[in-house]
Amino acid sequence: xxxxxxxxxxxxxxxxxxxxxxxxxxxxxxxxxxxxxxxxxxxxxxxxxxxxxxxxxxxxxxxxxxxxxxxxxxxxxxxxxxxxxxxxxxxxxxxxxxxxxxxxxxxxxxxxxxxxxxxxxxxxxxxxxxxxxxxxxxxxxxxxxxxxxxxxxxxxxxxxxxxxxxxxxxxxxxxxxxxxxxxxxxxxxxxxxxxxxxxxxxxxx
Numbered sequence: 001x002x003x004x005x006x007x008x009x010x011x012x013x014x015x016x017x018x019x020x021x022x023x024x025x026x027x028x029x030x031x032x033x034x035x036x037x038x039x040x041x042x043x044x045x046x047x048x049x050x051x052x053x054x055x056x057x058x059x060x061x062x063x064x065x066x067x068x069x070x071x072x073x074x075x076x077x078x079x080x081x082x083x084x085x086x087x088x089x090x091x092x093x094x095x096x097x098x099x100x101x102x103x104x105x106x107x108x109x110x111x112x113x114x115x116x117x118x119x120x121x122x123x124x125x126x127x128x129x130x131x132x133x134x135x136x137x138x139x140x141x142x143x144x145x146x147x148x149x150x151x152x153x154x155x156x157x158x159x160x161x162x163x164x165x166x167x168x169x170x171x172x173x174x175x176x177x178x179x180x181x182x183x184x185x186x187x188x189x190x191x192x193x194x195x196x197x198x199x200x201x202x203x204x205x
Contacts, residue, residue: 019058020058020059022048023048023058023065024065026044026048027039027044027066028069028116030043030048031069031116031119032115032116033115035115035118036118036122041055041061041065044065063126063128066119066122066128067123069116070120070123070128071130071133073109073119073120074133076105077102077109077134080101080104080105081097081101081102081105081141084097084100084101085098085141085145090154091146091155092149092200094145094148095145095149095196095199095200098141098142099172100189100192102176103189106175106176106178106181107181107188111181111185117182124177124178138169139165139169142165142168142169146161146164146168147161154203154204156204164203171195172195175188175191175192
């Protein structure tokens with residue numbers, strides 16, 4: 001599976017992954033309880049039992065810790081997508097499964113643990129590297145699906161590939177972007193299915 005952001009993004013200092021992972025795990029638990037915006041590095045240091053300076057040996061900022069947590073959540077979504085697509089018989093079915101996996105996993109990860117939504121929201125608003133990398137990953141998967149569909153004669157070939165993918169990603173945003181998904185929970189799962197049907201009709205040759 002593709003790593004969502006480089007392992008060194010926002011991280012520094014000793015390559016002691018066990019201690020770094022312990023900070024991430026403790027921070028995730030603290031953010032889950034109190035929220036990302038309301039937590040400072042000093043709060044984390046007190047909760048974890050490390051000094052503030054020690055945390056800064058591994059992470060350059062609170063955002064760097066948030067990036068690591070956000071990246072882990074987004075990697076789970078991407079992993080679920082790859083599993084869902086593995087045995088899909090057609091490109092059309094792959095697209096349906098891609099969209100469904102994104103909606104279902106996003107809803108679970110960002111709303112079942114409500115406080116973690118704060119991190120997803122901030123990552124989108126501030127355009128974090130983890131958020132950009134996730135969109136790039138989904139775009140790459142979508143492009144491959146479109147190529148397969150065109151080669152198999154399922155999808156039209158006249159529209160430039162990049163234009164097709166950008167358009168599809170735009171109509172997926174209300175159910176993919178964490179800032180928008182929270183306003184569309186009442187229309188799940190019918191609306192995403194209707195959008196998927198509409199997209200597939202537009203791709204027909």
